[in-house]
Amino acid sequence: MRQFSVLTLIDAQMNHYSPAEGRVADYVLENPTTTLNLTTKQLAKQCQCSEATIIRFCQRVGINSFKELKIELAKDAHKVNTEQLPNLPVNFEDETDAVLEKVISKSMSALMNTSRLVSTSAIDAAAEAIHGAKRVFLYGAGGSSVVALDAQYKLLRIDISALFSLDSHVQMVMATNMTKDDVLFVVSTSGQTKEVIELMQIAKDKGAAVILLTQHGSSPASRLADILLTISVEEQHIRIGTMSARIAQLAIVDAMFIRLCIQKGNQVFERIIDTHNVIQKIKR
Structure with a gap:
């Protein structure tokens, strides 16, 4: 069953970032493994923004620090690709078991992501x-x-x-x-x-x-x-x-x-x- 994914959460919120935060989101989504090895200062340089923007970006997705963001990225890196399949949209040719798996997976994802965001x-x-x-x-x-x-x-x-x-x-x-x-x-x-x-x-x-x-x-x-x-x-x-x-x-x-x-x-x-x-x- 699908677990919390910080990359999924970052991608889902693309319309809600400031321009600078959007550059951070784009970089992290395109380079999740590279981001693991960067400091806040290095990531800010890559995204042409301030270190404060990096912190605000983390908080925007419900994470307190850049260190915690890297921990979540590391968890995502260890998930097998097949785990992402249930998050695909429902298709007209789907059998009932596939529909059920996708609906439950999406619900689980919403609950896990919400637990990170709600105050x-x-x-x-x-x-x-x-x-x-x-x-x-x-x-x-x-x-x-x-x-x-x-x-x-x-x-x-x-x-x-x-x-x-x-x-x-x-x-x-x-x-x-x-x-x-x-x-x-x-x-x-x-x-x-x-x-x-x-x-x-x-x-x-x-x-x-x-x-x-x-x-x-x-x-x-x-x-x-x-x-x-x-x-x-x-x-x-x-x-x-x-x-x-x-x-x-x-x-x-x-x-x-x-x-x-x-x-x-x-x-x-x-x-x-x-x-x-x-x-x-x-x-x-």
């Missing part, structure tokens, strides 16, 4: 904001609505007032009633959806805290968010990138929910047990 302090901040909120409003357009709905279900289980609507107009109406005591939790993979940006702006105007779950990189929505939760940028081959993005988003929601439960203390588990028992009665 744990942002997860804590999101959990703390929701913990202290009077109400939580949730929204996601299209496929992102599935993730927002999952977050609402989890919050309701621990007695948090969580309001969600698939209708953007209804959500806008709810947003106009937000206060500084409320939180808006938005899921938007691209961070460019018009209704999402408008909704976030309304929430900001009302003084509500805005949490955004989106892919890594600058976007109109990310610039509006108070708390930013990022997943890795995934390829969009026949929607397979969108599917893997959803898996990564659900994982972040789960992590945030568990942190929230920890902050609320032992009594929260009594509520989870109570809701579980109620559902079990329906199943009988």
Whole structure:
């Protein structure tokens, strides 16, 4: 099964680098083995940039230092070429076993890459904001609505007032009633959806805290968010990138929910047990 690959992550984010960082990315992708033997100063010279740019590039891909980047490059160098095959796009002639392997591989890659990018302090901040909120409003357009709905279900289980609507107009109406005591939790993979940006702006105007779950990189929505939760940028081959993005988003929601439960203390588990028992009665 496919593991974390720093080269895959670097390549997936090519549209989000500054010009200088882009030169570093191009060099590393074309010369991964050579990069292993370079110092920060030597790589900066090769890419015609400053050493500070090298450090910023490393941080852009979720790595703290150039030394750590070289460690990840060394790991990539030891992987056999066949390990890369499941990451290929789904083809119409693929058999079911190949499709399954590619989908699972891409999901695993998204999870591993996201674990490198998402800020744990942002997860804590999101959990703390929701913990202290009077109400939580949730929204996601299209496929992102599935993730927002999952977050609402989890919050309701621990007695948090969580309001969600698939209708953007209804959500806008709810947003106009937000206060500084409320939180808006938005899921938007691209961070460019018009209704999402408008909704976030309304929430900001009302003084509500805005949490955004989106892919890594600058976007109109990310610039509006108070708390930013990022997943890795995934390829969009026949929607397979969108599917893997959803898996990564659900994982972040789960992590945030568990942190929230920890902050609320032992009594929260009594509520989870109570809701579980109620559902079990329906199943009988």
